[in-house]
């Protein structure tokens with residue numbers, strides 16, 4: 310077996326070899342021993358000069374032979390040095406040329422003839438010493454083991470950077486890097502990370518850089534050679550059933566096996582801000598499963614309610630619907646939810662203020678039996694019902710956000726944080742044409758899944774990309790791989806990839822069980838939140854506050870879109886989440902489809918044009934019908950069929966809508982031509 314030794318080991322072996330014994334002389338000999346060979350070479354050459362001269366001094370043929378041998382030896386040395394450094398090759402060749410040249414001259418003319426003796430006395434020691442110097446430098450030039458890394462760094466354009474002692478853990482090497490002062494910066498390192506990965510024959514995401522925030526020329530190079538995430542890990546259940554939403558939510562694992570934590574409500578003591586989350590990933594990047602990881606975590610906590618808007622008709626989330634407080638599809642129902650959300654923000658903030666909470670904490674969700682958090686003026690505990698945290702989830706939110714407008718969204722996002730609300734927004738294509746810069750900036754946390762390389766800059770902050778994060782390298786080839794940037798997590802983790810857990814068909818019954826569990830043991834909306842939501846959404850929300858009985862009933866009715874409401878046994882889900890989007894399909898026969906078996910809606914065909922008074926009455930009734938339906942946002946398009954039936958024109962309806970807004974029956978929304986019905990039927 311060939312044992313490779315590094316320079317230090319060789320030196321030590323040379324030092325030890327056959328020199329055991331005591332005394333100063335011996336010690337000196339011991340230290341000098343590694344440096345003797347060049348001197349022995351010089352002495353040997355001198356001796357060979359004497360002997361050679363005695364034998365070939367008179368021979369012309371020997372002169373030719375010796376000269377040729379000397380040239381051949383020098384050439385051979387040059388050739389043999391091909392694989393060593395340029396410097397070493399030259400040094401060897403010069404040494405051999407000088408030695409063999411002198412030997413030839415000494416053999417032919419005599420070692421003491423003319424200048425030959427002097428050349429020997431001067432040149433010999435110089436050559437021997439030059440090799441000694443070389444040896445000393447080779448041992449001492451790079452005390453921190455930089456030598457071996459120098460070539461690599463030079464290759465990737467970081468020559469003169471120095472690598473300190475590396476920390477080696479299983480599957481992770483962390484090496485402190487000191488850049489060339491005044492010449493190199495963090496930028497030079499981040500730009501060379503892909504070349505470094507190439508030099509090391511590793512994927513681009515395996516090499517990262519952690520700049521030292523306190524210095525422009527120091528940082529850590531982190532190399533994770535083996536992709537520990539390649540193995541698919543299936544979801545087996547939530548991490549902490551019955552815990553609080555303030556406890557960490559586990560959405561997957563990092564490449565060193567550590568859990569990926571995400572916190573939604575903040576905790577000032579832990580130096581964590583309350584946060585909103587962008588879930589960004591291209592098609593097939595595993596966004597659906599990632600959402601399930603997070604939603605199952607949320608639903609397994611007892612002090613939070615979840616509102617979900619999903620234009621994809623709950624394709625991914627159906628098994629969880631029973632546990633979700635309010636779930637709506639896209640179009641009008643989503644518009645209603647967003648309006649309701651806007652109404653809950655000031656109401657919840659007021660409640661928190663009145664109970665002397667500076668921000669939402671788990672204690673807010675409990676009955677308010679602490680005099681310190683009383684809304685009474687007499688200093689006694691108020692006993693108010695607690696207020697659970699609220700997560701408002703907007704799936705495939707690009708359209709919703711566009712309709713809402715930047716200012717509105719930014720406002721909601723800003724205020725929601727202090728109202729105990731987290732927004733989670735998922736985007737199919739994380740890019741600027743889907744979401745504006747200011748909206749993007751309102752979402753401080755991001756779960757960045759694989760995406761188009763051009764969209765990386767949208768998903769992740771520049772500093773994280775510079776540190777080596779590249780979701781674009783995964784695209785849709787590594788589903789579930791993600792970077793997580795969020796407050797409360799060590800920033801060093803931001804550029805470390807993780808992977809969420811996969812949801813297979815085996816997960817469905819567990820999700821259904823979880824939904825049933827959440828229905829029974831999870832939080833329900835508090836009166837403040839429910840009241841504010843109902844004040845906007847009317848029937849679309851009212852009554853969803855569940856009683857113990859209906860919770861249990863809902864629990865056995867798994868698979869339904871929503872809970873059974875009280876005694877009239879009315880299924881809300883099938884009504885207010887209808888997949889109707891009047892914006893898209895004005896031809897849809899809304900009223901009749903919605904009415905089911907029940908009697909006429911919006912008046913019947915009269916066969917004649919109604920009188921102006923009749924028309925106004927019909928219009929008022931139509932608004933009532935909409936309100937009963939829970940279709941709380943309307944525009945002229947919603948009246949298309951109604952106009953046909955009643956022989957009234959769309960412009961006439963537009964005028965009535967404006968009138969109704971002046972009367973306070975409607976309120977303008979952020980979208981032109983869309984009006985929100987102010988509930989009167991349920992307000993009592």
Ligand SMILES: Nc1ncnc2c1ncn2[C@@H]1O[C@H](COP(=O)(O)OP(=O)(O)OP(=O)(O)O)[C@@H](O)[C@H]1O
Pocket residue numbers: 541542590591592593594595596597598599737788789790808809810811812
């Ligand atoms: N964490 C994961 N580990 C392993 N496989 C996963 C993981 N997440 C998702 N997958 C698989 O990747 C594929 C795509 O996932 P998914 O449908 O969730 O992507 P998506 O981003 O929601 O796509 P789309 O937006 O097109 O619906 C699925 O077959 C899914 O099972």
